[in-house]
Amino acid sequence: MKELPSSPAGTPAWRGIVYPLLISAAAVGVLVAALGFGLGVPDPGGTGGAGGGPPAAGDHTGGTVLRVVAALAAVAAVATAGGLLARKLGQPPVIGEIATGLLLGPSFLAGVLPASTELFHPAAAKPLLGLLAQVGLILFMFAVGSEFDASQLRRSGRVVAAVSQGSMIIPFVLGVLSAALVYREFAAGGIGFVPFAIFLGTAMSITAFPVLARIVQESGLARHPLGTMAMTCAAACDVIAWGALATAMAVATAGSVWGAGGTVLLAAAFAAFVLVVGRPLVRAADRWADRARVSSAARLLALLLLAFSLARVTDLIGVHSIFGAFLAGMLVPHRPGTALTTVQTRLDSVNRRLLLPMFFVSVGMTVDLTQVTGHAGLLLAGVVAVVTAVAGKLAGTAVTARTAGLPWRTSLGLGVLLNARGVTEIVVLRAGLDAGLINQNAFTVLVVMAVLTTVMTGPALQLLKLTRRPGAGTVHEGTAPSSTPAAESAAATPAKEMEPA
Known part of the structure; x- marks a missing residue:
């Protein structure tokens, strides 16, 4: 994991906001033009034309496309501004983007100014915007899968294995137990207690792997054993969580635990086949593409076909399409400097700036x-x-880590890091809402929980004095950072070397 590049010496700070301001200015221009064409005002009576008849097909298509482009521009502008503000406040930019989506919803802006909905999520373009939001979600899960490094799990020591299990199992059990208390308020109509309880336990035990990676980097822990261990534990938790979520959805679809057995086994068999057979094939295809000098456009098309094809297969099996996208990402070799990884990185960059914010807005x-x-x-x-979510993660992780021999402060810091749920939690919650496992009220409350548990990570690390200044040799202990060779060696020690003797 690499450190974020620092700004060159002497570079003015104001240059960091030039690009967001340019994006915002362009978006404002598009919005002003849209308002000038009357796109911000619903058509009276739904006729859509001055003469009272239906609009011509060409005009209707052009108007819808313009609404979509204007909405994407507006959402990209406010999401960029939200991410910039979050960074200034010491939070990951994705928290600002999620908060922006919530602010645009009926809780705030849309509730005070209903007409604003026509700018950010126009009714006439809602089906197409919803489709783009789902595309952004699939591509996001594809990127998460590609960033997943299974070799870390194989290299992890016994402390990491114990902490991974404790940080997942304890909050899961507490979530299942708390399901009896919130079932009446949170369960969707007609859903049984068992699939609801499994889903709630999964939601309580999620860790946001992509957001955690950003937090670890920006806290200066990327090369510290604490950061390495947190990332490895989060990867292990992801594997268990996706399996539990697939089980919950299979039970909900089949109607019983026994009836879901076939779906779960089929999904597991498909995943095993894809990983065992598909990974060598993809890597061989990548090497052939390098020798044949295949264009970037062809590589991009291949990535899109792979992601959406596997997403469709898992959807047909009876689990969510996000599982297929995640599997597709795991097939693609992530090797910095190669042509395929370059294309993949550009695709992820465009998705995070344009389509994924639309998913946040659709959630908001x-x-x-x-x-x-x-x-x-x-x-x-x-x-x-x-309370169940925070206590389960903190206690489950910290107590397990302390029992394994780690110091209390390190154990608590590990619990704080794994308590961050971020966008991964929201993806899981949206999947549960779409599958009819939870109702709208539960979705609202649990989204707030996801935001709170992520926002508290940075301040909690500072309170524990576990953050590192850029260039520092050790974790903050309230004293001057050490620059001795021994300290530098400790900072580069792998997570497995933190194990007690």
Whole structure:
């Protein structure tokens, strides 16, 4: 894992906001043009034309496309601004993007100014925008899969193995137990207790691997054993969590645990086949493409076909399409400097700046905090969910790590890092909502939980004095950072060397 590049000496700080301002200015120009064409005002009576008849097919298509482009530009602008503000506040930019999506929803802007919905999520373009949001979600899971390094799990020591299990199993069990308390308020209509409990346990035990990677980098822990161990444990938790989520969805689809057995076994067999047979084939194809000098456009098309094909297969099996996208990402060799990885990185960059923010907005448009704050039962259920999530991760990780021989402060820091749920949690929650496992109120409360657990990570690390200044040799201990060779060697020690004798 590489450190983030630092700015060149003497570079003015204001240059860091030039590109966001340019994007915002372009978006404002598009929005002004859209308003000038009357796109921000619903057509009276839904006729869409001055003469009272339906608009011509060409005009209707052009208007819809313009609405989509204007919405994407507006969302990209505010998401960029939100990410910049989050970075200034010491938070990962993705937290600002998620918060932006919530601010645009009925809880805030859309509730105060309903007409704003026509700018950021116009009704006429909602089906196409929803499709683009799903495309962004699939590509995001594809990127998460490609960043997953299974070799870390094979190289991990016994401390990492123990902590990984404790940080997943304990919050999962607490989540299952708390399901009995919140079932009436959170379960979707007609869903049984067993699939709901499995899903809630999974939601409580999730760790946001991509967001955690950014937090580890920006906290200066990328080359420290604490950061290495946190990333390895998060990778192991992801494997267990996706399996549990697939089980919950299979049970919900089949109607019983026994009926879901076939779906789970089929999904497991497909995953094993893809990883065992598909990975060598993809790597051989990549080497052939290098020798044949295949163009970047062809490589991009191959990546898209791979991601969406496997997503469709897992969807047909009876689990969510995100599993197929994740599997597809695991097939693609992530080797910095190669042509395929370069194409993949560019695809992920475009997705994170354009399509994934639209997914956040689509989530924000379904989150209405005003429906929760006025309901005492929901507020109590929300408190139970947040306390269970935080206590389960912190206690499960810290106690297990301390039992394995790590110091208390390191154990608590590991629990704080793995408590960050971020966008991965929101992806899981959206999948549960779409599958009918939870209702809208549960989705709202648990999204807030995901944001809170991620926001608290940075301040908690600072409180424990576990962050590192750029160039520092040791974790902050309240004293001057050491620059001795021994300290530098300790900073580069692999996570498995943290094991007790």
